[in-house]
Amino acid sequence: MNRLPLFGLNHWIALPRQVLRAFNGNSSLPIHELDKAKVQKTRARIRPFPKSSGNVSFSAWRLAHAIKKADCARWPSAQVLWAGASGFILENAHLFDWGKSELSLNDGMAGYYADFSASGLAGRIAQGMALLFLEEKGYAYVGRFETEWKRRAATQNKPWPAGKKKAPDFIAENEKEEWVLAESKGGFASPESKPNIKGALNAGLAQLDGWDKRISPQPIKGFAIGTFLRERGDTSEETSVIAFVDPEPEAPEDPVEFPADAVRRANYASWLSLMGFDDAATRLRTGPGEPQRRSVPVIALAGRKYAVSVRSVSPKLLDLSSREFWDDLHDWPFDPFAWFRHGIHVELVGLDLEVLKILGSTPDSSMRSRLMELKPQDGRDAPTDSDGGTFYGSIFADGSLLGELRHTDTSRPIPDFEWIEVEL
Secondary structure, three states, rough: OOOOOOHHHHHHHHHHHHHHHOOOEEEEEEEOOOOHHHOOOOOOOOOOOOOEEEEEEEEHHHHHHHHHHHHHOOOOOHHHHHHHHHHHHHHHOEEOOOOEEOOEEEEOOOOOOHHHHHHHHHHHHHHHHHHHHHOOOOOEEEEEEEHHHHHHHHHHHOOOOOOOOOOOOOEEEEEOOOOEEEEEEEEOOOOOOOOHHHHHHHHHHHHHHHHHHHHEEOOOOOEEEEEOOOOOOOOOOOOEEEEEOHHHHHOOOOOEEEOOOHHHHHHHHHHHHHHHHHHHHHHHEEEEOOEEEEEEEEEOOOOOOEEEEEEOOOOOOOOOOOOHHHHHHHHOOOOOOOOOOOOOOEEEEEEHHHHHHHHOOOOOOHHHHHHHHOOOOOOOOOOEOOEEEEEEEEEOOOOEEEEEEOOOOOOOOOOOOOOEEEOO
């Protein structure tokens, strides 16, 4: 029997434990809806902010999930995406303070990074927060708007709109099959300062402007969403905040035609890439191609089953999602788990099994109708018992999953995944 090197497993298992220690909190951010006219008027004031219209509550895993979902919409490489999933949390564990009711930065973090890296990091976090905002508003399915628009515009001989330098970040869809466009902005506020929220949202409105009329079916509105984080010790009257403006759509003008299932396809294609199913993701985006028969590990959580991908820090070294890998560990003649007497923690990314089966539907018309019949689920981010241990992580309304399975049964130190054959 071909034995696998245990040092790779040892290195990989250590990572989620560090992640867990660094990120084991829950927090929220208040939401303030600002008046579009004030945001766009040169001398108008937006402060003091209007009364909060609600808040976005989230765990550390849920924030990580949102950031990964935003990353997935941008990049196609599953291996780069997975390294970023763990790497972002670990490398930036010092950034956040989860001890307050509103999420805040640890003291000194607003100015810790150089200007370029700070703006890039704040922007990435803001995109994740924008997706949490959209999830809170009921928009479960999200795609990268510019990518989707350009691909279809090219086949319909539609030029890039004159005068437009940038497009909005996201296109999103809710249960009613209504679409919105969203542009995210964000920043870190230095202590006692008043960040230029008005300027950021005004820039977001400019980036949204005119794009809703360039797409059919037409989005019902747009969201300019700004996330601004303050340090823990900041004594300013303002807290960390999400502020947004939602302009109404304009009359259509030479729109690019989108199929009804475009947003849902984009949403799931990007997550399949993160799970390592690049060929299935490509087929979902472009249409042609036949599904392949695959054996996938499955876990059961709260009455639903999720197909999961168990990814290592070094994907080229070990394929932790293969049945052969886990069978080899079960059949090992010695005791390779002497180091893990308190159990094993495995980091997972996954998707609701019923959704995965729909994505393997053929012919294409069958998948389209079944995709449009999907309804958003109730999201979860509390610990959930599984046959293989306890799952700590996040499940979004689209059925996507990100988190950690903690297997602490020392009499059975290796998780017993269920394995199911699927067409994908």
